[in-house]
Amino acid sequence: MTDPDRSAPDGDRAGTDRLAATVAELTGDATPPVDRRRLLGRLVEQLRRRGVTELFKPAAAGRWLVQAVTDVAPYLPVRDLATLRRHHPGLDDEELAERLIRNAGRASAGIGAAGGGVSAVQWTATPTLLSAPVLLAAETVAVVAVELKLVGELHQVYGVPVPGAGTERAVNMIHAWANQRGVNPMVPGVGVGAVLGTAARRELGDLLLRRFGRNLTTLGPFLTGAAVASYLNRRATRALADRVRADLGSQRRALGLMHPPAPPAIGGVRPRPE
Template sequence: MAGSTPFRKRRFRKSGEPAETQVAPTDPGTGPAAPGGSALEATAVTADTAPAVPSDTETDEGARHRSGARRLKSVRDGVRKGGEGVRDVVLYITDRIIENAPRVPVRDLATLRAQFPGLGPDQLADKLISGAANATSTVGAGIGAAAMLPVPPAMPAELAAEITGVAAIEIKLIAELHEVYGLRPPGTLKQRSVAYLTSWTEERGVDLTKPTTLNAALGGQMKRELRQQIMKRMFRNLPNLMPFMVGAAVGAVMNRRDTRKVAEKVRTDLRRRAVAWDALPDLPPLERPAQPLPEATRAALEAAEPED
C-alpha cells in the first residue's frame, strides 16, 4: 500500500553470524508513539536503551557489605595492636630476666651445709624447694591483692613484676640445686647465670658434658625459648589479676604449684648425674654479684631462703 512501510522479510541467521540490530520504525503512523502503536514494543525499546537503576535490595546489600568490611578491618587492627602490645610486654620481661640473672645471689654448697647441718642432698633439696614455693606463693598473693583496685594500664606492669620476681626465685633455686647435687657449671659468674637461665627455660638440669659459652647461650634460639616460656607464664598468671581477692588466692596456689613442678623436673634430671659430696673436689666460693637486684625482687628472694 502506498505510504506504508514496506514489509521486511525476516531471514533466519546462520549459526555464527552476528545478530541484526533491530531498528524501531519512525513512521508517525506505526511508531511506538502512534495511537495504535503497541505499548509492549515501546517498553521493549525503552528497556533496551534505559540505564539500569539499582533496586532498594541491592542498595541495602551494598551498604551491609561496606559496613561488614569496615568492622572486619577494625577487628584486624585491634588484633594487630593487641598482638604488638603483648609482644612488647614479653620483650620487656625477657630483657629484665636476662639482666637480673647475673645479679641473683646464690649460696654455694659449703654455705648451705653450714646453714642446714645434718641434712643429706635430698633433704636439703626438699628444704630449698619448700622455701622457694612459699616465696613464689607470697609473690602471687601480693600481685593478686594489688588487683583489688584494677587499673587497666597498671595490669601489664603488675604481671611483669610477678613474672620477673618468680623467675628470680626459681633461678636461685635451680642454681642452689646444682650446688647440692655437685653439678656446678664451669665458667664465670655471667656464664653460670646464663646456664641457670637456660635450665629454667628448658626445665632441666645443665648438662656439664656440653658446656655452653655466654655467646652461644644467649643466641637466637635461647631467646626464642625464653620468650615462649614467659608467654606461657603470662597466660597462666592472667587469673591472678582477678579482683575481690580472688586473684590473690589463685596466684598463691598457681605459683606454688608451678615452682614445685619446675623444681621437681630439674631435681630429677640432676639426681641421675649427681656427684657424691665426698667425691667433690674443693670448689672455690661463689662470687657475689656486683650489682644488687631491685628492692622488690631482693625482698622476694630473702623470703625464699628457709630458716633452719
C-alpha cells in the same frame, strides 16, 4: 643483656643494680608478706621506669620480659654448698634439696599472694587497671628469679655447679630453667662463652609470655586472685624443681658424684630441721 662484669653507663648500671637488689630481696626464703608486697610495689615502679609500652604489644612483650629476666639473672644471690649447709645444718643432700624446693615454693606463692593483694586494691579505681600489665610483668620476673636461684642452688646440692660466672652462669641457669633440666657439664660448649641466641631468646620469650598470661589470675577481684595466684605459683615452682632435681640426680649417679653426709651436731645428734 647486661653483664655485671663489664662497665655500663652510670644511669643504666645504677638502674639495673636497684632492680636486681629488689628482685634479690623478693627471692628471700623468709621475707614477711608485708615486705613482699612492698618490694613488689617497688619492682613495679622500677620496671615502669624502664619503659613498658612494649608490654601492650603482644609481639614485643616477650622480648621485653626476656630482657628484664636476663638483666637481673647475673645478680641473683645463688648460694654455694658451704653456705647452704650453714643456713640449713644437719640435712643430707636429699633433705637439703627438699628444703630448698619448699622454701622456693613458699616464696613464689608469696609473690603471687602479694600481687593479688595489690590487684585487689587497684580494682577500686578503674584508671589504675592500666598498670595491670606492669604488675603482671613484675610478678613474672620475680617468680622466674626465685626459680632461677633454686635451679642454681640445686646444682650446688647435687655436685654439678652451674658453669661460669656472672653473665655466663646466668645464661646457663636460664637454659636449664627453660629446658627444665640440669646443666650437663659434659656437653661440649657448656659454660664457655654461653650466650642466648636468637632462637633461644624467642623460645624463652614464649615461655615467659605463657607465665605472664597465667598470672592473669592475680587480677581476680577482691582476694580470690591472691589465693589462686599463690597456688599456681607454688605448683609451677614445685613441678620445675622436681624435673631439674630428677635430672641432676641422674647426672650425679652417672658421674659417680656423692657428697659426704652432713656432719652431726655436737653430741652426735642432728638438729631438728626448722
